[in-house]
Amino acid sequence: MRLGRAMVLMIGWGLAMPAAAEPSADRRIQLREMVAQDCGSCHGMTRKGGLGSPLLPELLSQVSAEGLIETILEGRPGTPMPPWKSMLSRDDAAWIAAYLMGDVK
Numbered sequence: 001m002r003l004g005r006a007m008v009l010m011i012g013w014g015l016a017m018p019a020a021a022e023p024s025a026d027r028r029i030q031l032r033e034m035v036a037q038d039c040g041s042c043h044g045m046t047r048k049g050g051l052g053s054p055l056l057p058e059l060l061s062q063v064s065a066e067g068l069i070e071t072i073l074e075g076r077p078g079t080p081m082p083p084w085k086s087m088l089s090r091d092d093a094a095w096i097a098a099y100l101m102g103d104v105k
């Protein structure tokens with residue numbers, strides 16, 4: 001039974017984010033904190049925007065998940081949005097993209 005549940009979760013994750021491995025529970029705690037603190041310093045603690053654009057699900061649904069992942073990893077040259085690839089793996093960035101879109105908690 002437990003294996004069955006894990007499989008369903010893995011398949012669900014696979015559909016939401018192809019080829020991404022979900023970060024560990026500990027890592028997810030760090031990532032949530034990072035989104036609030038580090039990203040929040042520009043995008044706002046509640047992600048309603050500031051120096052950075054608002055990062056609310058209804059706005060982000062216009063952008064592809066892949067586009068969000070690229071922006072998070074590479075930043076936006078010529079804007080204050082910095083690249084995060086030295087601190088975040090692609091799986092981390094994929095999880096943050098899903099988190100910002102409200103697909104994972």
Ligand code: HEC
Nearest residue numbers: 038039042051052053063068071072076079080081082084
């Ligand atoms: C130093 C300020 C700053 C920090 C820190 C920052 N951002 Fe940004 N971010 C920006 C700015 C400014 C833009 C808008 C860039 C533009 O004009 O295209 C942006 C754009 C984005 C976008 C694109 C939104 C869209 O509608 O396409 C995403 C996604 C994003 N940031 C995620 C993050 C995440 C996740 C973090 C934390 C890991 C983060 N940002 C940290 C300033 C910041």
